[in-house]
Amino acid sequence: MTEKSYSETRCENIKENLKVIRNNISEAAIRSGRNPDDIKLMAVTKTVDVEFINYAMDNCGIDLIGENKVQEFFSKKDKLHRCESHLIGHLQTNKVKQIVGEVSCIQSVDSVKVAKEISKYSLQKGIKTNILLEVNIGKEQDKFGIMPENFDEIFSEIATFDGILIKGLMAIPPICEKIEKSKQYFENMYKLFLDIQSKKGDNIDITVLSQGMSADYSAAIECGSNLVRVGSAIFGDRIY
Numbered sequence: 001m002t003e004k005s006y007s008e009t010r011c012e013n014i015k016e017n018l019k020v021i022r023n024n025i026s027e028a029a030i031r032s033g034r035n036p037d038d039i040k041l042m043a044v045t046k047t048v049d050v051e052f053i054n055y056a057m058d059n060c061g062i063d064l065i066g067e068n069k070v071q072e073f074f075s076k077k078d079k080l081h082r083c084e085s086h087l088i089g090h091l092q093t094n095k096v097k098q099i100v101g102e103v104s105c106i107q108s109v110d111s112v113k114v115a116k117e118i119s120k121y122s123l124q125k126g127i128k129t130n131i132l133l134e135v136n137i138g139k140e141q142d143k144f145g146i147m148p149e150n151f152d153e154i155f156s157e158i159a160t161f162d163g164i165l166i167k168g169l170m171a172i173p174p175i176c177e178k179i180e181k182s183k184q185y186f187e188n189m190y191k192l193f194l195d196i197q198s199k200k201g202d203n204i205d206i207t208v209l210s211q212g213m214s215a216d217y218s219a220a221i222e223c224g225s226n227l228v229r230v231g232s233a234i235f236g237d238r239i240y
């Protein structure tokens with residue numbers, strides 16, 4: 001009898017994990033009166049080797065990945081078999097030029113300054129870049145994201161930039177022991193999401209609410225999320 005390699009075991013786990021996650025997503029969607037097909041699952045691939053990302057794409061139907069860092073994204077990009085990518089981590093202005101045109105959405109736009117830069121390079125490349133506005137819904141000092149009290153003003157200004165298309169919102173709420181507390185943050189995001197759906201303009205097309213990670217994606221879906229970003233529940237604990 002041959003023993004299974006590390007790689008085989010890990011792939012089996014990924015496949016199994018995704019079965020469970022997809023089932024949970026469906027159930028949460030149905031509980032909240034929605035169609036499971038309306039919830040998009042993103043595989044968050046930071047620290048994950050390309051081998052396993054490709055496995056998830058080739059064998060488990062993953063068609064959207066999220067990377068946090070521009071540099072890590074580029075280190076993997078050419079080895080990926082295919083697949084749509086979003087940037088989900090904080091973006092410094094000096095990296096904007098590199099990333100514009102390389103990912104289909106930048107989810108982590110948290111300032112007028114970075115949005116302006118994205119718009120500038122998008123116009124230079126003759127494209128319009130999809131973005132989400134990241135909201136610091138828990139108002140945590142050590143986190144990125146637009147503070148809720150500044151949101152309207154920042155939204156209005158960013159909506160004037162012709163190189164971007166505001167597609168919606170992203171949040172990473174505080175880690176809460178009780179899921180009920182997490183749900184309050186998710187619900188506050190959902191309210192904001194509904195609010196901005198009424199906003200119209202050439203650079204606005206609000207359809208995406210990106211919230212929910214490994215620990216809380218079911219709760220996030222119950223509160224209106226339609227894009228969940230799941231990493232460790234798919235690939236196992238991250239080793240940095």
Ligand SMILES: *Cc1c(COP(=O)(O)O)cnc(C)c1O
Pocket residue numbers: 044046068088089172213214215229230231232233
């Ligand atoms: C790492 C990360 C995730 C995924 O986290 P898990 O808890 O592993 O699911 C989602 N969103 C962002 C922005 C992240 O940085």
